[in-house]
Amino acid sequence: MTGDDIVNLRHISKTFGGIKALDDVSLDVKRGEVHALVGENGAGKSTLIKVLAGVHYPDDGAEIIINGERTVVKNPLDAIRKGISVIYQDISLFPNLTVAENICIGNEAVWGRQLDWKKINELATAAIQRVGARLNPKTVLKDLNLASQQIVAIARAISFNAGLIVMDEPTSTLSAGEVENLYKIIDTLRRENIAVLFISHKFDEIYRVADRVTVFRDGKYIASRDIAAIDRRELIRLMVGREVEYLSLTARSLCKDKILKVENLTKKGNFRNVSFELKKGEILGITGLVGSGRTEIAKALFGLNRPDTGEIILEGRPVVIGCAADALHYGIAYVPENRQLEGLILADTVQQNITLPILDTIRNQFGCVDKEKGLAITQQYIEKMDVRPPDPGKRARFLSGGNQQKVVLAKWLATNPKILIADEPTSGVDIGAKIEIHKTLRELADSGIGVIVISSELPEILAVSDRILIMRRGRVAGVAAKKDATQESIMAKALGTAEQAAEFI
Numbered sequence: 001m002t003g004d005d006i007v008n009l010r011h012i013s014k015t016f017g018g019i020k021a022l023d024d025v026s027l028d029v030k031r032g033e034v035h036a037l038v039g040e041n042g043a044g045k046s047t048l049i050k051v052l053a054g055v056h057y058p059d060d061g062a063e064i065i066i067n068g069e070r071t072v073v074k075n076p077l078d079a080i081r082k083g084i085s086v087i088y089q090d091i092s093l094f095p096n097l098t099v100a101e102n103i104c105i106g107n108e109a110v111w112g113r114q115l116d117w118k119k120i121n122e123l124a125t126a127a128i129q130r131v132g133a134r135l136n137p138k139t140v141l142k143d144l145n146l147a148s149q150q151i152v153a154i155a156r157a158i159s160f161n162a163g164l165i166v167m168d169e170p171t172s173t174l175s176a177g178e179v180e181n182l183y184k185i186i187d188t189l190r191r192e193n194i195a196v197l198f199i200s201h202k203f204d205e206i207y208r209v210a211d212r213v214t215v216f217r218d219g220k221y222i223a224s225r226d227i228a229a230i231d232r233r234e235l236i237r238l239m240v241g242r243e244v245e246y247l248s249l250t251a252r253s254l255c256k257d258k259i260l261k262v263e264n265l266t267k268k269g270n271f272r273n274v275s276f277e278l279k280k281g282e283i284l285g286i287t288g289l290v291g292s293g294r295t296e297i298a299k300a301l302f303g304l305n306r307p308d309t310g311e312i313i314l315e316g317r318p319v320v321i322g323c324a325a326d327a328l329h330y331g332i333a334y335v336p337e338n339r340q341l342e343g344l345i346l347a348d349t350v351q352q353n354i355t356l357p358i359l360d361t362i363r364n365q366f367g368c369v370d371k372e373k374g375l376a377i378t379q380q381y382i383e384k385m386d387v388r389p390p391d392p393g394k395r396a397r398f399l400s401g402g403n404q405q406k407v408v409l410a411k412w413l414a415t416n417p418k419i420l421i422a423d424e425p426t427s428g429v430d431i432g433a434k435i436e437i438h439k440t441l442r443e444l445a446d447s448g449i450g451v452i453v454i455s456s457e458l459p460e461i462l463a464v465s466d467r468i469l470i471m472r473r474g475r476v477a478g479v480a481a482k483k484d485a486t487q488e489s490i491m492a493k494a495l496g497t498a499e500q501a502a503e504f505i
């Protein structure tokens, strides 16, 4: 411990119902540094942050030292008052309050029995200016997009004189322009000597913003390094405990049978004249900036976003997909982008979630759900997707983010689809599991399924796809065979001309 440190965590353990999420972990964060916390899904990163934020109490023996003083963090407001602010992915602010109210609520300097609105507005305006943002303090929070809400959360942290701002996968829901803006804000915080501890699975991001990195594995502290002193290969080895290679799949010869043809699909405000084909056994990657229409097209194919005009032709037959049940009937499965809202029932167990779409196929002769059959299928997919912990009875809410994603994928694979559409299938998933998911998608394609993968991560698109369809502003901007595509050529098509790109961002 040195006077340069804002936080020292020592001997932090946390047990949930017999499972050690954290096992005697330590972490030092220096003043003004940007510190990345990395590790596989379930390594304990979020749990550590929640201990620091006063959401969870650590097991006995833990020491939390803030500003050189040993302390107990009683609850989240106590953490904020001690200079530790956490910005969660779902932001966790009050949607119906204004920006200024959200920044100042609970701040003893201005939030007393009698509210001093002038002071509240002044404090909020000053905090917004310090992050270099332009936001009206009187705007109601819910009228802002997620990126702006995140900025409000950062301004709130600043107004509480945060010495450390913790960000949990802060860029997972941001568009390219918003991500750059957040990086600039992080640079500003560093200049103001405010430390940032952030969790990320994205290597480009870690190397772009971090000064130091700490690795956790299986609930244990593994190592901390200056980012300049560790290359990607070594960082992955520390995370996973072994060497991992990104898949580099060579172009394959494909079967000629078309499974899906989309002709001139149009929906006002969403997409226009979109046409493409998908062959049996093919992986078609769809990419483009956030808002380019990628997800809207996927939802149209799954009956969640009915097109105005155009045709969907399945195995040579035009079909109308009016709802998700129609899509399932035709053998189409859709793994949504937002797993917490659309993909899972968080209060249900892993088994209940995985077997939900196949209940009809696992009934016994009396029409009752055959739980043993359901368990066998669940166990098969837990093993296939390496869900950790491998417990069919665990409630989805208590799984780490990446493991929730694996369960969503498993749930749709269990329907034995003819076409699988996976929207950002590895968002929040660690590097080892990511490569496993890529392999699974390949195996599915090899077994004759047509796979559509939507992703904004270009290395992922290039690693898994046979062909790549690039969307821009609701239209198809180009289609490239894998052998002809590079990150640069895809980006150029996704952005269009410089003027179009500026307008978009």
Ligand SMILES: Nc1ncnc2c1ncn2[C@@H]1O[C@H](COP(=O)(O)OP(=O)(O)OP(=O)(O)O)[C@@H](O)[C@H]1O
Pocket (backbone or CB within 6 Å): 016, 017, 019, 020, 021, 039, 040, 041, 042, 043, 044, 045, 046, 047, 048, 388, 389, 398, 399, 400, 401, 402, 403, 428, 430
């Ligand atoms: N409230 C809880 N009840 C029971 N188990 C929990 C709870 N919270 C976390 N866990 C378990 O603790 C372990 C660590 O989870 P944690 O969310 O900290 O991982 P993580 O490193 O943040 O993973 P990810 O990268 O997937 O978000 C996991 O096995 C998880 O299932």
